[in-house]
Amino acid sequence: MAGLKIENLTKSFGDGRRVIDNLSFDVSEGEFCILLGPSGCGKSTVLKLIAGLERQDEGRIYIGDREVSGLTPKERDIAMVFQSYALYPHLNVYENIAFPLKIRKMPRQEIEEKVHAAARLLDIDSMLKRKPRELSGGQRQRVAIGRAIVREPRLFLFDEPLSNLDAKLRSSMRVELAGLHKKLGITTIYVTHDQIEAMTLGQKIVVIEGGVIQQIGTPREIYDKPANLFTASFIGMPSINLAAGRFIKKGEEILFRSGDLELSLSPQQWERYAGKDVTAGIRPESLRPGEGPVRGSLEHIEHIGSETLLYVKSGDMRITAKAPADYEGRAGEDISLAVNAADIHFFLDGKRLAAGR
Amino acid sequence: MKKWMEKGGFVVLTLIVVCMSLLPFLWFLDTSLKTQIDITASPPVIVPSGSVHFYRSAIENYNLLHFVKNSTIVAGASTVITILLSVFAGYALARLRIKYKGLIMGGFLLVSMFPQISIAGPVWKILRSLGWLNTYQGLVLPYVTLTLPLGIWITASFFRELPEELEAAARIDGCSHVQTLFRVIVPLAAPGVFTAALLVFIYAWNEFFFALLIMTEKSYQTLPVGIALFQGQYTMPWGEIAAASTVATVPLVLLVFLFQRRIVRGLSAGAIKG
Secondary structure, three states: OOEEEEEEEEEEEEOOOOOEEEEEEEEOOOOOEEEEEOOOOHHHHHHHHHHHOOOOEEEEEEOOOOOOOOOOHHHEEEEEEOOOOOOOOOOHHHHHHHHHHHHHOOHHHHHHHHHHHHHHHOOOOHHOOOOOHHHHHHHHHHHHHHHHHOOOEEEEEEEEOOOOHHHHHHHHHHHHHHHHHHHHHEEEEEEOHHHHHHHHHHHHHEEEEEOOEEEEHHHHHHHOOOHHHHHHHOOOOOOOOOEEEEEEEEOOEEHHHHHHEEEEEEEHHHHHHOOOEEEEEOOHEEEEEEEEEEEEEEEEEEEOOOOEEEEEEEEEEEEEEEEEOOOOOOOOOEEEEOHHHHEEEEOOEEEEOOOOO | OOHHHHHHHHHHHHHHHHHHHHHHHHHHHHEEEEEEHHHHOOOHHHHHHHOHHHHHHHHHHHHHHHHHHHHHHHHHHHHHHHHHHOOOHHHHHOOOOOOOOOHHHHHHHHHOOOOHHHOOOOOHHHHHHHHOOHHHHHHHHHHHHHHHHHHHHHHHHHHHHHHHHHHHHHHHHOOHHHHHHHHHHHOOHHHOOOOOOOOHHHHHOOOOHHHHHHHHOHHHHHHHHHOOOOOOOOOOOHHHHHHHHHHHHHHHHHHHOOOHHHOOOOOOOOEEOO
């Protein structure tokens, strides 16, 4: 077990397209780190570079204190779980889990003990004789995880491991993965495009887009203080409401104005940005029905059980807001939404503005 | 009604084609089981007497088993060597990042297109200078060369079908490239490797021209050449030739029947995703 350190990692593909651009981040020992981003952002390539399946053009990778940049996957002593599970179809479950140990020429007796221990841990000890094709998706995923943990690797890599499972199974596997990590305490790098997985599993999230790190932080930090417009709009379901506008000084007051929308703000915090063009971001749950500055007509209502989603048209803006489950408005009605000024995010040139004091 | 006729027509047509291709085989099978008198009878006798006289004669007087042994050695060695080389080359061409891959594959195909007669002279000269005329390796070498393109094409197309994540998994589990190839790739591509092996074996087993050219001594001749030389200046041992031909054909027929499914899967690989 060991931490991971990535320094200035850069990788281009054959056609000269740069998929990863000067990436650096640390993962401490035992930490669960998520690489989050939309498909094609380069997150899987980062994982392959860490695994040694691809070679970086520049940059260094350290596992623990040891630099592994030029080593083969075997020498790096890592384990990986793939999106397609990548079980060996010609081997049964026992042989699949035993495979990495056999390659390392571990004594037979020891292999048997370890495979059975891993199988018990994952609750697959009753199907050791079966072939992968006789298993369900969830069972295959357990076998793949078994093959990874049986070796007690220094580093655990997951490449979108749950995306082939159906929604229900996915959420139960998520809980199990979290439990497994707690039990084994192995440093884990987990690639996903699913923000729910990222928010629930991760102790640290690295948001990647276009081969560049957008933000590194805990799930709370990333949600509450998105560093830029990309992170703000990528994280959150339904996604954040954005409005382009300007800070305006009006007497002693500071206003944010975008079309008909006017939000009055704390002068100490925002006065220094007066006159600047900025984008305001308000999460749907920060907007609730009540007397407030946001006015419009209710276009559509979705009751999703635990709460109600409101789709509001205000001027030429479309706004999403959340209301309690027992909300009783109707489509077509006029509505006003209240917002707490502290819950509004402002972005200048795409970057988050820190409120002054 | 129309459907029934279509189906019937199809069956009849298939039967005709099958009969036409099977007829020579059935005829010499029939002949091999006749007696000396029945062979030349006119009108021909259709139902054979079931005598194994010609088989015994082919073995005792014409040294049939010796030719079988030579053929088995040459075809067996050619198959093993070709398949081993094909597996390595096919894997490299299917997976590694090599420049001009298409050109290389095309080159193999081109090589296999040369008519045998055009390379016979040089091959003979090379083998003579190596001192390999009338040796097993003298025949194995050209067989391997001529069947390699086929072997490489089949194995490469099979390897290409396998998901890349499997190889990544094997490498992470600690396999070297060669271990990955033999522990994961080859077992999974077994139908393809097997098909290639069978086709190579059939080629080497049946090949006549090079065998005739290179093996001038009777003790090294393979079955096709041996059988062809059964006839002497004044004799035409028709029954023995039929018996020997049956012995030469039956192993192939059995192999193909036994592994029919795998071969069909092998030949149609790449057409649809497994």
